[in-house]
Amino acid sequence: xxxxxxxxxxxxxxxxxxNTGFMLICSALVMxxxxxxxFFYGGMVRVKSTLNMLMMxxxxxxxxxxxWVLYGxxxxxxxxxxxxxxxxxxxxxxxxxxxTQLWDGYTIPVxxxxxxxxxxAVITPALISGALADRVKFTSWALFITLWVxxxxxxxxxWVWGAGGWLFELGVIDxxxxxxxxxxxxxAALGVILVIGKRVGFKKDPMRPHSLPLVMLGAGLLWxxxxxxxxxxxxxxxxxxxxxxxxxxxxxTAAAMLAWLGYEKLRHGSFTTLGAASxxxxxxxxxxxxxxxxSPLGAIAVGAxxxxxxxxxxxxxxxFGYDDSLDVVxxxxxxxxxxxxxxxxxxxxxxxxxxxxLFYGGGLDQLGKQAVGVFxxxxxxxxxxxxxxxxxxxxxxxxxxxxxxxxxxxxxxHAETAYDFSGAGGGAALRTTASSTAPGxxxxxxxxxxxx
Numbered sequence: 353x354x355x356x357x358x359x360x361x362x363x364x365x366x367x368x369x370x371n372t373g374f375m376l377i378c379s380a381l382v383m384x385x386x387x388x389x390x391f392f393y394g395g396m397v398r399v400k401s402t403l404n405m406l407m408m409x410x411x412x413x414x415x416x417x418x419x420w421v422l423y424g425x426x427x428x429x430x431x432x433x434x435x436x437x438x439x440x441x442x443x444x445x446x447x448x449x450x451x452t453q454l455w456d457g458y459t460i461p462v463x464x465x466x467x468x469x470x471x472x473a474v475i476t477p478a479l480i481s482g483a484l485a486d487r488v489k490f491t492s493w494a495l496f497i498t499l500w501v502x503x504x505x506x507x508x509x510x511w512v513w514g515a516g517g518w519l520f521e522l523g524v525i526d527x528x529x530x531x532x533x534x535x536x537x538x539x540a541a542l543g544v545i546l547v548i549g550k551r552v553g554f555k556k557d558p559m560r561p562h563s564l565p566l567v568m569l570g571a572g573l574l575w576x577x578x579x580x581x582x583x584x585x586x587x588x589x590x591x592x593x594x595x596x597x598x599x600x601x602x603x604x605t606a607a608a609m610l611a612w613l614g615y616e617k618l619r620h621g622s623f624t625t626l627g628a629a630s631x632x633x634x635x636x637x638x639x640x641x642x643x644x645x646x647s648p649l650g651a652i653a654v655g656a657x658x659x660x661x662x663x664x665x666x667x668x669x670x671x672f673g674y675d676d677s678l679d680v681v682x683x684x685x686x687x688x689x690x691x692x693x694x695x696x697x698x699x700x701x702x703x704x705x706x707x708x709x710l711f712y713g714g715g716l717d718q719l720g721k722q723a724v725g726v727f728x729x730x731x732x733x734x735x736x737x738x739x740x741x742x743x744x745x746x747x748x749x750x751x752x753x754x755x756x757x758x759x760x761x762x763x764x765x766h767a768e769t770a771y772d773f774s775g776a777g778g779g780a781a782l783r784t785t786a787s788s789t790a791p792g793x794x795x796x797x798x799x800x801x802x803x804x
Contacts, residue, residue, distance in 0.1 A: 367452055395570060476537050487548065489749060609632045610631070610659070615664070699718055752765070
């Protein structure tokens with residue numbers, strides 16, 4: 353919930369069945385984004401890492417759900433303590449909440465708000481996992497999630513969205529998670545990969561996506577679920593702001609996809625499916641903080657700018673030598689920064705709040721506030737995440753052995769493989785080899801048996 357708003361409910365609100373149902377649907381849509389992310393990331397890795405990539409997202413559904421109920425909701429949205437953290441004993445264990453008790457100022461129950469925000473907490477650490485593909489022990493990853501949401505996500509969510517949080521009180525606009533989710537996750541990803549290092553064969557071996565159809569399926573599920581992520585963040589459907597956010601989500605995503613593809617065609621000569629999927633996600637990321645502050649025309653600008661910037665940014669890992677496996681830094685960090693800062697230019701003052709950007713006569717005031725929010729979250733998440741990764745690496749170890757990484761992390765960590773080839777030639781695959789016959793002649797191709 354962004355600062356500087358007028359609550360959509362009237363004085364002394366009563367429970368609204370319509371808004372409650374709407375928010376439960378939005379919560380389910382946001383939950384769907386985590387499996388969608390798993391498919392998106394899972395298709396982008398090599399076959400030998402597919403299951404591990406899926407599991408790195410799915411495990412977040414288990415770990416973060418329990419932590420959120422036990423203490424996470426209370427830390428993020430409890431009574432403010434020093435503008436940096438919250439606490440409410442009634443929220444711990446969700447034990448002191450009445451079933452019809454309303455979230456303050458709104459027409460939905462506290463339980464509904466809690467479960468909606470839970471889904472945000474679940475997907476944020478899952479986003480980090482894409483940067484770490486192929487090389488992280490699953491036990492270490494599970495422990496990292498536990499520590500990270502406790503000392504990074506829950507406090508940052510309070511800063512940005514909690515009543516009394518210092519960024520909330522400053523007037524930083526983050527409609528649905530540009531700072532708390534995407535910059536937070538992207539900076540964390542950078543911090544961890546700087547500690548654990550590169551994959552074996554980085555910049556030497558081809559590490560192409562093994563299943564672009566899975567990537568496109570994942571991107572489609574993310575796009576679909578993102579309507580709940582964004583439009584639901586107004587916590588109701590009474591005044592049209594959520595409808596504007598829904599429209600802007602679609603518009604910015606389309607613009608970013610087209611912009612990425614255009615840049616890709618000019619730079620590399622082709623329109624790729626991976627580029628289309630990545631461009632769409634970049635647009636979704638960028639409009640997340642800004643969609644409640646800009647017009648649909650502004651959303652086109654936000655999406656197009658983010659699409660080009662993120663397309664340019666994904667190549668920086670080769671220039672600077674950090675191994676961001678699936679471009680979490682290039683898409684989520686850069687897209688989140690772009691979307692958050694562009695509020696300072698394109699905010700109209702006529703949607704979620706009266707805050708105006710530079711292009712609408714608001715001067716540089718809102719841009720300054722956005723910059724404080726962006727760089728405070730970026731610095732905190734990067735540093736603390738790097739420290740957590742360093743401590744885990746020096747104690748239980750973060751990485752699998754080099755031989756295990758080469759042979760395949762799926763078999764080592766999960767004792768499974770993503771695809772069963774046992775039906776192809778009795779457990780072996782047939783590979784066609786080049787024929788030695790002279791040009792212009794016909795002969796049956798030679799084959800040799802290889803392990804699947």
